[in-house]
Amino acid sequence: MVRPDSLVPWADLMPLAQRGDREARAALYTAFARTVHAIALAHVGAQHADDVTQEVFCSVFASLATLRDAAALPGFLCATARNKSRDVLRRHRRTPPAVAADDLTAGGPSPAVQAEQKEQAARVLACMQSLPDAYRETLALRLVAGLSGHEIAERTGLTHGSVRVNLTRGMALLRPLLQAAGLP
Amino acid sequence: MSEHDDYLFDPKAAPDPQIEALERALAPLRWREAPLRDAAPQGMRRMPRRAWPWLLAAALLGVAVLLFAQREPGLHPDAEARSFVAKASELRIPLGDLAVITLRPGSELQFVHWREQKEALFQLTRGSLEAKVAPPPAVLPGFFRVDTRHGLVVDQGCHYVLELREHGDAYVRVTEGAVTFEARDGKVFVPAGAEVLVTAYGAHTPVFADATPELRKAVLEYDEVRFKKADYQTRSMTVKQVLAASRAPRDSLVLWHLLSDPDPAFREPAEDHLRALVVPPDGGKGKAQTFDPAEWLSHLRLHAWQPGG
Numbered sequence: 001m002v003r004p005d006s007l008v009p010w011a012d013l014m015p016l017a018q019r020g021d022r023e024a025r026a027a028l029y030t031a032f033a034r035t036v037h038a039i040a041l042a043h044v045g046a047q048h049a050d051d052v053t054q055e056v057f058c059s060v061f062a063s064l065a066t067l068r069d070a071a072a073l074p075g076f077l078c079a080t081a082r083n084k085s086r087d088v089l090r091r092h093r094r095t096p097p098a099v100a101a102d103d104l105t106a107g108g109p110s111p112a113v114q115a116e117q118k119e120q121a122a123r124v125l126a127c128m129q130s131l132p133d134a135y136r137e138t139l140a141l142r143l144v145a146g147l148s149g150h151e152i153a154e155r156t157g158l159t160h161g162s163v164r165v166n167l168t169r170g171m172a173l174l175r176p177l178l179q180a181a182g183l184p
Numbered sequence: 185m186s187e188h189d190d191y192l193f194d195p196k197a198a199p200d201p202q203i204e205a206l207e208r209a210l211a212p213l214r215w216r217e218a219p220l221r222d223a224a225p226q227g228m229r230r231m232p233r234r235a236w237p238w239l240l241a242a243a244l245l246g247v248a249v250l251l252f253a254q255r256e257p258g259l260h261p262d263a264e265a266r267s268f269v270a271k272a273s274e275l276r277i278p279l280g281d282l283a284v285i286t287l288r289p290g291s292e293l294q295f296v297h298w299r300e301q302k303e304a305l306f307q308l309t310r311g312s313l314e315a316k317v318a319p320p321p322a323v324l325p326g327f328f329r330v331d332t333r334h335g336l337v338v339d340q341g342c343h344y345v346l347e348l349r350e351h352g353d354a355y356v357r358v359t360e361g362a363v364t365f366e367a368r369d370g371k372v373f374v375p376a377g378a379e380v381l382v383t384a385y386g387a388h389t390p391v392f393a394d395a396t397p398e399l400r401k402a403v404l405e406y407d408e409v410r411f412k413k414a415d416y417q418t419r420s421m422t423v424k425q426v427l428a429a430s431r432a433p434r435d436s437l438v439l440w441h442l443l444s445d446p447d448p449a450f451r452e453p454a455e456d457h458l459r460a461l462v463v464p465p466d467g468g469k470g471k472a473q474t475f476d477p478a479e480w481l482s483h484l485r486l487h488a489w490q491p492g493g
Contacts, residue, residue, distance in 0.1 A: 058307070144214055
């Protein structure tokens with residue numbers, strides 16, 4: 001049984017996943033979906049991040065059998081997420097983000113409050129999206145996906161040192177932008 | 185490392201109020217777990233004995249459905265993502281009246297999605313395919329796309345062949361119309377009669393199939409030093425070789441791509457040479473001027489790149 005966020009067995013799942021085993025692929029999806037989604041979010045925003053995430057896994061699983069080095073999977077997923085995000089950006093230039101009524105979850109805060117929360121989230125994300133790619137992605141992985149620095153390193157192939165640098169420098173650049181925008 | 189950085193790196197450290205506030209603010213954007221849409225094939229499992237007759241019946245039914253699907257595996261807008269595999273024989277996949285893909289034996293194609301009036305997206309994972317796409321206005325340029333490991337083939341209204349070679353390299357040969365190939369290092373334009381190879385390094389410069397061996401060799405060397413980001417002198421030598429080997433109006437396909445070279449020192453002689461091979465968009469009247477690559481493109485498509493031109 002694979003614990004949803006455990007990365008230790010993912011390398012063990014690769015031979016099965018490469019042969020098309022559904023459970024193995026589902027486990028890889030569970031292990032990496034948050035990571036891919038955060039990277040997509042950092043580039044294309046909330047409107048398209050879900051679609052990009054699905055397309056990334058669809059694309060990667062379709063060519064998984066040709067991946068010679070199983071250890072390259074995290075890097076491959078991240079690179080595919082960036083490429084798919086670029087494709088979306090090319091196709092949907094300047095599409096303003098919108099809060100769709102059916103995005104609002106039932107229960108919890110009122111629709112008006114939910115819309116306000118989403119709008120604030122979009123504004124914070126917009127500040128992050130103005131940062132260099134490496135910083136915005138790593139910040140999204142930490143602040144949106146909630147991954148620790150160690151987990152970010154495992155899931156992206158970055159070194160721990162690079163993750164620390166990206167987070168620290170990213171936040172140093174982000175703080176004044178948030179302040180200027182009147183955000184937390 | 186400061187306290188702020190501790191919590192930034194490790195959510196289990198003492199919380200930093202500002203970072204926590206950001207996490208709360210961004211919470212609405214978190215990944216909401218959704219099932220993977222891709223239907224991966226089932227792995228092999230042991231079945232109890234009494235299940236075998238039912239399994240056999242289901243298999244026979246499955247074969248019947250598969251045979252039917254092989255004869256008419258047509259797609260429609262909003263269809264679910266699925267795989268197409270051509271084993272011993274070709275597989276014909278129609279998209280209504282808009283396009284037909286013929287998957288060659290030993291090939292696998294993933295249908296990703298078809299968003300009406302936006303795009304139909306596929307991914308070729310192995311082998312080769314032939315695509316025939318209705319020209320505008322039936323299918324607008326850019327609608328029909330096939331993704332490969334190193335880039336995306338975007339139809340501009342045409343008929344083309346796409347082959348995956350070793351290491352995932354993609355080879356495209358266009359027989360009618362044109363495609364653009366969007367690779368990591370940029371986009372190339374491939375008109376009817378031309379071909380292009382795209383590798384992990386990027387897209388090579390397209391050439392017409394009837395280009396001379398001298399031009400092909402010069403283009404290959406130009407691309408190789410470009411991919412390796414060689415020094416100016418080395419690159420300059422390869423550009424000169426390309427210009428020297430470009431003698432026919434159809435060689436302007438290569439020169440047109442040189443108009444997008446990052447170095448203006450190479451773009452300018454390329455345009456000068458282009459003007460020598462093909463009457464420029466202004467008819468050659470008046471003072472020589474630089475034209476936008478887009479202006480050259482529409483001009484060259486009409487006057488230099490037609491079959492037999």
